[in-house]
Amino acid sequence: LERKRNLNSLMIDCLTKPMIQLLQKIGEVADEVPVNAFAVGGFVRDLLLKKRNLDLDIVVEGNGIEFAKHLAGRLGGRYRTHERFSTAMVLMPDGFKIDIATARLEYYEYPAALPTVELSSIKLDLYRRDFTINAMAVQLNPQQFGTLIDFFNCQNDLKQKEIKVLHNLSFVEDPSRIFRAIRFEKRMSFTMAPHTARLIRNAVKMQLFGKAADTRFFSEIRLIFSEENPIPAIQRMADFNLFQFLWPDLKPHLKVDRRFLHILLQAQRAIDWYRLLYLKEECDNWIVYLLAIMGRSKAEVLEAFCKRFLVPQKITDNLVWQKMHADKVANLLARRNALRNSEIYWLLQDLDIEGLLYVMAIARKSTVKKAVSNYVTEMRQAATLISGRDLMALGYEPGPAFKIMLNDLLDARLDGIVTSKSEEITFIQENYPLNNLPENGRNA
Numbered sequence: 001l002e003r004k005r006n007l008n009s010l011m012i013d014c015l016t017k018p019m020i021q022l023l024q025k026i027g028e029v030a031d032e033v034p035v036n037a038f039a040v041g042g043f044v045r046d047l048l049l050k051k052r053n054l055d056l057d058i059v060v061e062g063n064g065i066e067f068a069k070h071l072a073g074r075l076g077g078r079y080r081t082h083e084r085f086s087t088a089m090v091l092m093p094d095g096f097k098i099d100i101a102t103a104r105l106e107y108y109e110y111p112a113a114l115p116t117v118e119l120s121s122i123k124l125d126l127y128r129r130d131f132t133i134n135a136m137a138v139q140l141n142p143q144q145f146g147t148l149i150d151f152f153n154c155q156n157d158l159k160q161k162e163i164k165v166l167h168n169l170s171f172v173e174d175p176s177r178i179f180r181a182i183r184f185e186k187r188m189s190f191t192m193a194p195h196t197a198r199l200i201r202n203a204v205k206m207q208l209f210g211k212a213a214d215t216r217f218f219s220e221i222r223l224i225f226s227e228e229n230p231i232p233a234i235q236r237m238a239d240f241n242l243f244q245f246l247w248p249d250l251k252p253h254l255k256v257d258r259r260f261l262h263i264l265l266q267a268q269r270a271i272d273w274y275r276l277l278y279l280k281e282e283c284d285n286w287i288v289y290l291l292a293i294m295g296r297s298k299a300e301v302l303e304a305f306c307k308r309f310l311v312p313q314k315i316t317d318n319l320v321w322q323k324m325h326a327d328k329v330a331n332l333l334a335r336r337n338a339l340r341n342s343e344i345y346w347l348l349q350d351l352d353i354e355g356l357l358y359v360m361a362i363a364r365k366s367t368v369k370k371a372v373s374n375y376v377t378e379m380r381q382a383a384t385l386i387s388g389r390d391l392m393a394l395g396y397e398p399g400p401a402f403k404i405m406l407n408d409l410l411d412a413r414l415d416g417i418v419t420s421k422s423e424e425i426t427f428i429q430e431n432y433p434l435n436n437l438p439e440n441g442r443n444a
């Protein structure tokens with residue numbers, strides 16, 4: 001006799017009230033359509049771990065697209081569908097997104113002989129997932145609300161803190177799962193089951209990665225670099241010999257050597273430092289790490305990486321530009337001592353925050369780090385107290401000269417030459433005397 005675990009009380013303990021109400025609503029709509037609806041994947045994993053998870057993935061047995069339309073109607077939200085994959089996304093009025101997939105037996109061509117007839121759709125859906133810890137579901141239909149669906153004894157792996165694939169061909173089917181395995185292992189301080197680790201080593205040996213033309217690789221690499229602390233995962237990638245595949249042109253036999261690790265740690269320090277400033281501008285940490293890894297390489301290596309992993313052109317262009325500009329600036333800053341603030345300002349002002357943190361990561365001199373940190377915290381926000389309007393009030397004729405005058409003034413401000421509005425006015429009047437301007441450069 002199968003005893004099913006019910007997660008109702010766990011949900012009450014761990015989820016917000018609106019989230020529980022949303023799940024109940026999804027269950028009600030499922031009965032109306034009617035379909036079976038389940039919350040699946042990371043949501044269930046993190047619920048069992050009592051961890052916050054803001055993504056909601058729903059799988060329905062039946063027509064997922066139909067279901068999404070009904071759900072959007074009932075929630076007052078919008079929906080978007082991917083007919084080809086029988087998936088949909090429901091966007092709630094408050095911006096919350098619900099991903100909906102259809103569990104369907106007949107479209108899945110499983111490579112090994114499987115007694116498919118015996119599998120319910122949800123069972124097959126879960127069987128196709130990456131790891132056992134992600135292969136559980138919670139049913140949402142009112143009668144079964146909160147019932148945990150665990151066909152493969154996944155709860156036990158979660159308890160044992162093990163990352164385990166569901167079948168031997170998992171990495172053959174989708175090698176990007178290797179990166180996912182590493183990411184989950186390091187994020188949650190789990191361990192890979194020995195057999196799963198062996199399958200990874202085999203997959204690497206078999207050069208399953210030969211064809212990098214799969215956008216999933218880049219998105220998984222990006223997710224790794226976006227983790228709270230990606231360094232253990234990066235070391236694990238090296239441990240699995242993945243560097244030869246990721247960065248074949250970086251250096252033969254590249255390992256996480258001391259210098260490499262040093263740059264990564266410096267990138268992390270810069271990111272942590274920036275985070276603690278609580279500035280409004282978001283930083284894409286993955287860019288800082290990616291640039292740091294390429295810190296000792298030419299821009300062409302980064303470009304080749306982007307090409308290999310089908311990184312969208314716009315992102316590629318930005319990455320390459322940030323790298324080239326940051327490398328140049330880092331060099332200039334290191335070579336010249338006693339730069340004025342205004343000089344530092346104009347050197348750094350085209351870089352994004354990611355490029356700036358990268359400069360901090362590769363800088364060997366503390367003066368360079370200091371210059372950049374100073375720029376981020378102070379200079380970047382600097383502005384003159386007077387504006388074009390004030391210049392007009394002083395009798396100047398608006399035109400391209402205004403920009404030059406105000407930039408000049410900004411320099412003076414950055415270098416501490418002027419500190420108040422009246423000093424700014426005096427500075428302008430002394431450096432751009434009205435009677436020296438041609439007659440038509442003056443206000444009537």
Ligand code: ATP
Nearest residue numbers: 040041042043055057128129130134135174176177
């Ligand atoms: P995170 O906490 O990082 O968001 P997640 O488990 O929610 O982790 P997603 O990438 O959002 O990860 O994927 C959602 C679910 O889809 C996973 O839990 C997993 O079951 C399944 N999944 C995602 N990618 C794959 C894959 N490459 N192969 C098989 N299943 C996958």
